[in-house]
Amino acid sequence: MPLPLDGSFHYCVPSQLAERVRPGVRVLVPFGRRKVSAYVLGESPPPAGRQLKAVLEVLDDAPLWTAGELAFFRWIADYYLHPLGEVLKTALPTGINLQSRKGADPETVTGGRRVLRQRIFSATGQIPVKALRGKTAEILTFLHQTGEASSAELKTRFGDCSPNLKRLTDLGLLRLEQREVYRNPFSGEQVERDQPKELSPQQQAALQAVLAAADQGGFAPFLLQGVTGSGKTEVYLQAIAHCRSQGKSALVLVPEISLTPQLVRRFRARFGDGIAVLHSALSDGERYDEWRRIRRNEAPIVIGARSAIFAPLERIGIIVVDEEHEASFKQSDGLRYNARDLALVRARNEGAVVVLGSATPLVTTVQAAREGRLRLLELPQRVADRPLPTILPVITRLTAEEPLSPQLLAELGHNLERGEQSLLFLNRRGFATLLSCPSCGEALVCPNCSVSLTYHRSRGESRCHYCDYRVPAPGTCPACGELELKELGVGTERIEAELRDRFPEARIARMDSDTTGGKDGHNRILSKVARGEVDILVGTQMIAKGHDFPGVTLVGVLQAEGSLYLPDFRAAERTFQVLCQVIGRAGRGELPGRVVLQAASLEQYAVARALEHDFDGFCTEELEFRQELGYPPFGFLAAIQFSGTAEGATREAAALAVRLLTQLKARLGLRVEILGPAQAPLYRLRGRFRHQILMKAAQRSDLRRLLAAYRREHSLVANVREALDIDPVDLL
Secondary structure (H helix, E strand, O other): OOOOOOOOOOOEOOHHHOOOOOOOOEEEEEEOOEEEEEEOOOOOOOOOOOOOOEOOEEOOOOOOOOHHHHHHHHHHHHHOOOOHHHHHHHHOOHHHHOOOOOOOOOEEEEOOEEEEEEEEEEEOOOOOHHHOOHHHHHHHHHHHHHOEEEHHHHHHHHOOOHHHHHHHHHOOOEEEEEEEOOOOOOOOOOOOOOOOOOOOHHHHHHHHHHHHHHHHOOOEEEEEEEOOOOOHHHHHHHHHHHHHHOOOEEEEEOOOHHHHHHHHHHHHHHHOOOEEEEOOOOOHHHHHHHHHHHHOOOOOEEEEOHHHHHOOOOOEEEEEEEOOOOHHHEOOOOOOOEHHHHHHHHHHHHOOEEEEEEOOOOHHHHHHHHOOOOEEEEEOOOHHHOOOOEEEEEEOOOOOOOOOOHHHHHHHHHHHHHOOEEEEEOOOOOOEOEEEOOOOOOEOEOOOOOOEOEEEOOOOEEEOOOOOOEEEOOOOOOOOOOOOOEEEOOOHHHHHHHHHHHOOOOOEEEEOOOOOOOOOHHHHHHHHHHOOOOOEEEEOHHHOOOOOOOOEEEEEEOOOOHHHHOOOOOHHHHHHHHHHHHHOOOOOOOOOOEEEEEEOOOOOHHHHHHHOOOHHHHHHHHHHHHHHHOOOOOOEEEEEEEEEOOHHHHHHHHHHHHHHHHHHHHHHOOOEEEEEEEEEEEEEEOOEEEEEEEEEEOOHHHHHHHHHHHHHHOOOOOOEEEEEEEOOOOOO
């Protein structure tokens, strides 16, 4: 069942449905007082002494998965201790469950799924000129010239012509066909085909290692560590081309929607249109159509964000995980899977090559390579021996009065004079991070979340970035009624306004969650930068990752140490990664790059090592810290998170869970450290109070035995939500 229930259920199959019921199809079944859709796993003898209910209806004509895919789904359910029905629901496209709507023509519904159909008209016989006049004759003449046209094309050309088409069809002068068509996420976008580029010796060595493994067959995991601008994508492209020449398919995972358009453009230029895209920015219909193309082997290359790991590809030859270090590969609710980890599992099941690529791989991945569980391939130099950017560190605090240092302003001015592009990175959006009362000191806070409201001047409101609560701004103090509130903290909107004041002649764009709304938001801004229509781009972390802007020669980093303050053992690693990524956006073209890095302190090792482009030095210090405290890769983690609208009930549910876990640990003789219960750093979120328990063990088996016993003996508390997170990434 696609419900939070463990185990499977038995039903009998009426004789009239026997030929259609098979593993992999959905059926409608009675379940309690309801009728629900369920997934058929297989056939088995009926349980002794039980009266079985009957299947009511079969919803699919063909299986939705293969036997190999089902084995993969079962592994996921077992590893993440999650009901198999919900795993299947997550793996299948949302659009598969869309229902029909009144007046949905030209859409029809097949097995509960919405399918787009197009009406195509073509001319038959001779034109009886004397019998027809006006628009009717014009339409028939047009179709004789063109051969055929869709009803949408004819309506665009001739206006409302339904009566004319009906008359011509009734006279036998037109033939009407209905064809199934795919919703095309690339509609209207043209790309020029390109050819494989000449590789550097390091690229060639990395490619040959991957190709040798692909030719040999079997599971082969690689870590491709290359500095920013070293040409990792070209290695991916040529490795995929080799696998395609063997008749095998390819899966490419990227961490962010914003990275997808540029990467898809490069793949379409190389491979044409046999590419499917899967990510959350697509409509349900587009996602379903892309899924069908993959299922029918019409798209042998799939590119997408984390959900693409479930793409119904067969005969996979290679899986690429680009920017493998990114936390966004981890799903944060429901089935809390990590697509980066599942890529390794799926490649092992398929006997395929898997390439984890990054300039700053996870320290856990580095340790796996050192232990021989992955083969390390290195690209230590940029393409064409271009130098890494020079970095000018500036010690300064980010203030609303002077957010940009004199050094950064001077460099921006020089870049504008030379006609070169600049990029400014600040991982905070909005105009001011909070509004505070100068009289009583109270700040505007969200009533639903444990965070302050962010002031957005362009919208005239203060907003919560978690629950979207908003109030008009600047507003008055809720405590004392003070009319003038003080702006504290700086966001990307404030930086954009400062730049427009300082450089009124510059073409400035901002890229954050506030400016990339809508289906094509990311691509719209990125395309303008690529065409040279933007002089200065200001943005959050979405501009730091994977983009290739040859015209950007200057990068400004504001509040470089900001993410170090998060209460998370990965804070230093994430700070180092994002700094290296954004620094790497400079100087990727013919001209050398420069970076101005503003920070309140340069002493912390993550910042200091990023300034020196010293990945090995950072890994050494970070791994020492992890080993001392038993964190991954030297230990295994799991978390249980509780949330509820009643503070006391939520706290008590977490306390009861800890007591049971402690008893089970002693009874089973397990070596597991149980930390908590503790309030989550974001204690209140969207009106719900949050507590969490963190468990840490040197052996994964001890952790799994404890959690399996806990799930068997634990009873859920009414009105308190509980979520189990294996290998947690977000501890906030």
